[in-house]
Amino acid sequence: MAKSSADDIELRRACVSAIDDPTQKIIISIRVSMSRGIFTKSSKLGHQMAKPRVLALFTQSKGHSTTAFLRVLKYSTGGVLEPAKLYKLKHLSKVEVITNDPSGCMFTLGFDNLRSQSVAPPQWTMRSIDDRNRLLLCILNICRDVLGHLPKVVGIDVVEMALWAKENRPSVSTPRNVQDGGPVAFAVPETELKVNFEKELVSQAEEEEMEALLGR
Structure with a gap:
């Protein structure tokens, strides 16, 4: 897998x-790109x-x-990172990959506590599918293991994600802290993909295949 940010x-x-x-x-x-626009009929998003x-x-x-x-x-203007927005993951209710994005690298995150649900959420674009999978798996793992809930996941191929996780298991390890010049990591468990996928997008056969892939 190519080197990731x-x-x-x-x-x-x-x-930090x-x-x-x-x-x-x-x-x-x-690193990601943020946009608030929508796709045109040609399924292209303006770079501007x-x-x-x-x-x-965090x-x-x-x-307890x-x-x-x-x-x-x-x-910032000087190229220094500064906080811009904060979301609490306990309010994350939906993770949706934009299906009409040819790259498969764009997704949105829906939070149930936002004041104006009529405003479209930001669209996040990753540099690669590997980056997308890595971040989303990390988010889902935290939701499940730390917060005890899972958001609805839309637009992701269940079997494809399961295969990616098995093939890239070392990279899915999650840094917990930065001390003494490097991250401390722990391995993600085999059940990392027990996700609440929307029923309309996942057939029973796909669900059974994913369970088999994860050894459940």
């Missing part, structure tokens, strides 16, 4: 520095609409409870 230690450190909160532990950081951003997942523990955040960071 998720493996960029300097990027991770820059995110921008947040400047020692109680929050970084899980993953990755895309803005460089960094998505970073967790914060207080006593853990809160997980998705932070959006932007670059």
Whole structure:
């Protein structure tokens, strides 16, 4: 798999520095493009609409409870990362890959606590399918293992995702912290893809095949 910005230690450190909160532990950081436009009939999105951003997942523990955040960071005029937006993953209700995007690298995240549900959520575009899978699996794992719930997932081929996870298991390991010059990682369990896929998009045969792939 090609080198991902998720493996960029300097990027991770820059995110930690921008947040400047020692109680929050970084899980993953990755470069993306953000847009709010919609696809035209030719299924193309204007380049002028895309803005460089960094998505970073953080967790914060207080006593026996853990809160997980998705932070959006932007670059200042001087090229320094600074916080731009914060979402709590406990409110994440839907993960949708844009099906009319030929690259398969664009997705949206739906949060049930946003004030205006009539405003279209930002569209996030990854640099590769590997980056997309890596980030989404990380988000879903945190939702399941830390928060105890799973959002609805739309537009992702279940079997394809399961195969990708098995083939790229080392890369799906999730950095928990940055100390002494490097990340600390733990392996994602075999059941990492027990996801609440929308029934309309997943046939029973596909579900059974995914269960078989994961050894359930």
